[in-house]
Amino acid sequence: MKRALFSKPRTLSRRSLKIEALERREVFSVGGLDPSFAYGFGTANADFGGTNEASYDSAFQSDGKIVMAGTTQAGGGDWNFGVARFNSNGTLDASFGGMGGLGVGRVATDFSSGRDGGEKILIQPDGKILVIGTTDPFGDETDDAPPEWPADIPSQERRWAIARYNSDGTMDNTIGNQGKVVLNRTGV
Numbered sequence: 001m002k003r004a005l006f007s008k009p010r011t012l013s014r015r016s017l018k019i020e021a022l023e024r025r026e027v028f029s030v031g032g033l034d035p036s037f038a039y040g041f042g043t044a045n046a047d048f049g050g051t052n053e054a055s056y057d058s059a060f061q062s063d064g065k066i067v068m069a070g071t072t073q074a075g076g077g078d079w080n081f082g083v084a085r086f087n088s089n090g091t092l093d094a095s096f097g098g099m100g101g102l103g104v105g106r107v108a109t110d111f112s113s114g115r116d117g118g119e120k121i122l123i124q125p126d127g128k129i130l131v132i133g134t135t136d137p138f139g140d141e142t143d144d145a146p147p148e149w150p151a152d153i154p155s156q157e158r159r160w161a162i163a164r165y166n167s168d169g170t171m172d173n174t175i176g177n178q179g180k181v182v183l184n185r186t187g188v
Helices: none
Strands: 053-060 066-072 080-086 108-109 116-124 127-137 159-165 180-184
Touching: 066 127, 080 159, 108 180, 116 159
Parallel strands: 053 116, 080 116
Antiparallel strands: 053 066, 066 080, 066 116, 080 108, 116 127, 127 159, 159 180
């Protein structure tokens, strides 16, 4: 059986487009910013007073407060864990942090003279805050670009960094070295 190289021409049917009038409707903004959040701006910000900050993760506490973790260059110029807590209305929580001159609602935790950054955050059932990230204990990276975790630190230098905070933002001194634990990263 032979197949034709060209098929027979097809007849196309014409369809008409029909436009119908709809009743009047009110459409609300989907995904718009909440004007009652963070003093009417709809977005919250925690300024650590450094040259750069970046947020990598957030979690909600059972009381509706929002905790964010990331990295900041507050203080000495090297990168540190940055943790901030907001009330459910988007304002910084005055009962959290305030240590080290950062002001209320935020804390910075230094693991090394290199790049430290909190990547993941977990609120424990007892209200304590666990932040997991990386640190470069041998580095002296102080440039202005936030670290792209974990790709920009050579694997032989990266270490897991874990910080645990009490519910008021103070370090939980019951684990590690004043609330901080550093682990080798093998196979990374």
